[in-house]
Amino acid sequence: MGSHLSNRHGMRDYRASAGPNSLASRNRPMNQVARVHAISLGGLQGTVVCVEAHVGPGLVMTRIVGNGDSSLREASDRVRAAFLNCDIPFLDQRLTVNLSPADLPKTGASFDLAIAVAILVAREILDQSIAWKTAFVAELALDGSLRPVRGTLALAWAAREHGFTHLVVARESAGEAALVEGLSVQGCGHLNEILRAFPVGAPAGWPHPCTPSKQHPTRTSQRTDLANVRGQPEARYALLIAAVGGHHMLLHGEPGAGKSLLASCLPSVLPDLCAEDMMTVAAIRSLAGFQPTLDMQPPCESISPGTSVAALVGGGSRQVRPGAVSLAHCGVLILDEAPELPRRLLESLRTPLDEGQVSTRRAHAIVTFPARFQLVMTANPCPCGLRECRCAPHSRRLYRRRLSGPILDRIDIVQAMTQPSESSLAVDEGLSSTQARAMVVEARRRSVKRWPQWPSNAYAEGELLQVGVPSGCLDAMRREVERGRLSMRGLDRVLRVAWSIADLEMHPEPTVEDLGLAMDLRTKDSWE
Secondary structure, eight states: OOOOBBBSSSBBGGGOOOSTTTTTGSSSSSOOOEEEEEEEEEETTEEEEEEEEEESSSEEEEESSSSHHHHHHTHHHHHHHHHHTOOOOOOOOOEEEEETTTTSSOSOOOOOOOOHHHHHHHHHSSSSGGGGGEEEEOOOOOOSSEEOOOTTHHHHHHHHHHHHOEEEGGGGGGHHHSSSSEEEEESBBBBHHHHHHTTTSSSOOOSSOOOOOOOBBBBOOOSOOGGGOOHHHHHHHHHHHHHHHHHEEEEEESSTTSSSHHHHHHHHHHHHOOOOHHHHHHHHHHHSSSOOOOSOOOEEEETOOOOOOHHHHEEEHSSSOOOOOHTTTEEEEEEETGGGGHHHHHTTTTTHHHHHEEEOOSSEEEEEEEEEEEEEEEEOSSOOOOOSOOOOHHHHHHHTTTSSSSHHHSSSSSEEEOOOOOHHHHHOOOOHHHHHHHHHHHHHHHHHHTTTTTGGGOOOOOGGTTTOOOOOHHHHHHHHHHHHSSOOOHHHHHHHHHHHHHHTTTSSSHHHHHHHHHHHHHHHHOOO
């Protein structure tokens, strides 16, 4: 066999080889089909894509089939340039690449590496053992380097769920993929690293594995502490009830009362996320283009008046990205000055509030993201926002009607807030977030022990809500329904809040006082 020259990346110069196994000799007609695997994402759900490459006689051309978008169809140009920069000549033969299943729409450049590896295996440059229980996810640059793709964590999670034991990604994405337990991650910076590791006939395996160290869960620095909210004992207690049961909440009152400050305290008093929820939150952030971390503290997202519907619920022209409702999954979504938000934006919350997920429809597919969040809205009583209101009564009514009945009917706790007096600020020393969180955690233990099938009281359904509730109280609430002051949905929500109060006060069942307070929290300080 003739001698090999080395190129600038330390690889063999295939063009200089003249032996029987050289690339020149492999220019003969072939009919071999090589198969490797990649992952396609639809939301957080991954589908295995089999990338098949066939080199054979026919009109000289490269064709990629399998229902791909324009970026996928352009992969042949990226792969060709990468091969030439690795001193691998492109064959003067017909090359067909198929991505199966063909009826699954495929978008993005994450299939580049799998396509390149499949072609190299078909041409007998790479050993076929490279494809054993291995998925390939990376974009290929023109010089042969590997680039990271958005959503690597979700892709790695899907690869493990589908039984893959190895995942090859760009080196910059290796740390993100390594968050998934039970998956061996190989980070590569260049296509040449793969060529060196798996030449035909060589012992299989990475000579220098590049598996990043595992990241351990951490808790971010403390958000706004509940101890900073002074002079609002009733509102603070209402916040604790909301935290215990995961209830949606509306805080309204004059400017300067501390509505926004209190709302921002809610994430700091919620229990830490479990391991599965941490991974889900991190995967959603990865799909949105953020650096994912294993954060035990529930996420918090805030919405401003300039937010679009797509930014709130998710969207995108090609690849659908998660919106704020999904980024707040397992956490809190804050709508500050909610009446100032566009009506269309507010109404788009109805589906995720009911279903705990949001779906975006496209012509070719439906993409679904989880969206189980706790909603906290704040509002001034009128448009002027002044303590001494200058608005006409008609303007005040119109302003309050910006929050529609269906949205308000999904709110469990409505709490009015007023400007605290100087004397109350001087003597009031409330709980800190750490103390409040300990109380919330203990109360949640009681609710989970009672109803293990639901994550919190806000999701409890059916006749179980009425078990143990005093019959006289139930009759009184049914009369409120008959009078139209309470809807059937509102009746269930009052019962859920009553159970949360009982858990917080360590009562085995809701008392008459618990039910009365739950009713007051929904009707006494009504926004309407």
